[in-house]
Amino acid sequence: MKQTxxxxxxxxxxxxxxxxxxQDDLDSVFxxxxxxxxxxxxxxxxxxxxxxxxGELYAEQYTEDMKTILTLSEQTKKDTHGYFDIxxxxxxxxxGIVKGWAIQNxxxxxxxxxxxxxxxxxxxxxxxxxxxxxxLWRVGVRNPFHHAEHVKVLxxxxxxxxxxxxxxxxxxxxxxxxxxxxxxxxxSITIIGPxxxxxxxxxxxxxxxxxxxxxxxxxxxxFEGYMIDAQGRATFTSxxxxxxxxx
Numbered sequence: 001m002k003q004t005x006x007x008x009x010x011x012x013x014x015x016x017x018x019x020x021x022x023q024d025d026l027d028s029v030f031x032x033x034x035x036x037x038x039x040x041x042x043x044x045x046x047x048x049x050x051x052x053x054x055g056e057l058y059a060e061q062y063t064e065d066m067k068t069i070l071t072l073s074e075q076t077k078k079d080t081h082g083y084f085d086i087x088x089x090x091x092x093x094x095x096g097i098v099k100g101w102a103i104q105n106x107x108x109x110x111x112x113x114x115x116x117x118x119x120x121x122x123x124x125x126x127x128x129x130x131x132x133x134x135x136l137w138r139v140g141v142r143n144p145f146h147h148a149e150h151v152k153v154l155x156x157x158x159x160x161x162x163x164x165x166x167x168x169x170x171x172x173x174x175x176x177x178x179x180x181x182x183x184x185x186x187x188s189i190t191i192i193g194p195x196x197x198x199x200x201x202x203x204x205x206x207x208x209x210x211x212x213x214x215x216x217x218x219x220x221x222x223f224e225g226y227m228i229d230a231q232g233r234a235t236f237t238s239x240x241x242x243x244x245x246x247x
Contacts, residue, residue: 010123024198080205100200123161127196144188160196164207
């Protein structure tokens, strides 16, 4: 069963290939994403994060999910030498970590229902589990200059993949050390990780690092990356090609 809903300002697709999947299985996951949007969307005036940014909530009033995201964001800031920071000009925007975290939680919801072969794609950040018809899941790395094209097709199982860049949403990522400087050297960086939460948080930080982001990924144990610069040149980590589907 495969379905797509527009939630969190993006298409979210779930495909479960296990036998016995029912509509309510997918409905429960889509409902979870809707609840995440209601809590963390900076575009909804009624969201918890919007209330925090307006100074309407004290820390002791935060929900457990909000406390979790704020804690994970601080840990990611440390893990990335300060290149991941959800606070800019006294405004919190946790979107660089919430999406991957939500996909990972949705993955756990499906696993709790007994499913082992599926994928969840939220705006191009993907978690795959198991296989499809005995084969590894195929995931394309989109060409940031021609969105209908894929520069690479990967074969993955039980991993997460996330891309950060400016091709779709423009200059929405910033370098905390130069917060008002446009990030123009690279246009996208894709990271394969042990799960989509880890891939997503590091992809955001690596893009903020510019050209040296791919060097940061190279040093991460269990991660691979593929960077495309403004001239269309690709640089990738030493183990990336083992995931590339050979033609």
